Amino acid sequence: MKKNEGIENITTEFLKMIKLPEPNGKVFNYLIVMPQNEKGNNRHAFYLGVPYVCSALKASGRIVFTLNLNYKPDPIESLKHVIARQSIDVVLTGGFSSQFWEIKTVVDTVKYVNPLIITVVGGAIVSSDPTTAMQALENADYGVVGEGEQIYD
Numbered sequence: 001m002k003k004n005e006g007i008e009n010i011t012t013e014f015l016k017m018i019k020l021p022e023p024n025g026k027v028f029n030y031l032i033v034m035p036q037n038e039k040g041n042n043r044h045a046f047y048l049g050v051p052y053v054c055s056a057l058k059a060s061g062r063i064v065f066t067l068n069l070n071y072k073p074d075p076i077e078s079l080k081h082v083i084a085r086q087s088i089d090v091v092l093t094g095g096f097s098s099q100f101w102e103i104k105t106v107v108d109t110v111k112y113v114n115p116l117i118i119t120v121v122g123g124a125i126v127s128s129d130p131t132t133a134m135q136a137l138e139n140a141d142y143g144v145v146g147e148g149e150q151i152y153d
Contacts, residue, residue, distance in 0.1 A: 028089035030057055031082060034068040035095055035102035036075055049123060052147075053092065069106070076109055083113050094123030094144070097133075104137055111139040120144060 032054050034047075050066075057064045065086050069075035082088065093106045107119050122144035126133045134143045 026089075027063060029087055030062050030064045030090045030092065031086065031088045032057075032064065032066045033079065033091060033093040033106050034066075034070065035093055035099055035106050036069045037099070037102070047095070047123070049094070049147075053122070069102075076105070079106065079109050080113050083110065083117070088117060090118040090120065092120045092122065094121050094125060096124045097128060100125065100136065104139075107137055107139045118142070 032050060034050055054064055054066060065082065065088070067079065067082050069078065072078040083091070091106070091110045093103055095103055103121060103125060107121065110117050110119050119140045120142045121133070121137055121140040125137075126143040127145050130143055130145050134140060137143075
């Protein structure tokens with residue numbers, strides 16, 4: 001067997017396996033938002049869950065946009081602008097419990113702009129205490145516990 005023989009078939013099978021149906025056949029536009037770090041904290045960590053989820057969504061055929069609010073002079077206006085310009089259907093965000101207010105601001109802003117947009121929150125804030133997190137983030141539609149890029153049967 002040659003070194004790369006069968007790779008295309010494996011890739012094709014993997015992509016078929018992770019492709020999820022969209023309601024009514026509509027192709028959704030996804031926006032992954034990295035919330036601002038806590039106020040006054042000039043360190044901008046880049047959490048690995050973000051590219052993992054982003055690449056898994058893209059591999060499954062989704063249209064994915066990203067927005068890092070740490071580098072925007074007016075983060076809320078930037079979020080509103082991207083939602084409108086890209087016709088976003090689903091917003092994903094998350095982080096640590098210490099970023100609660102920043103995450104809540106993202107979710108609340110999304111629902112203010114368009115209450116029909118699906119909001120998904122992940123990261124340590126949900127994984128550490130799902131019930132409390134989802135109650136506190138009352139505008140979030142879904143919470144992801146654990147690894148968001150993994151698919152289980």
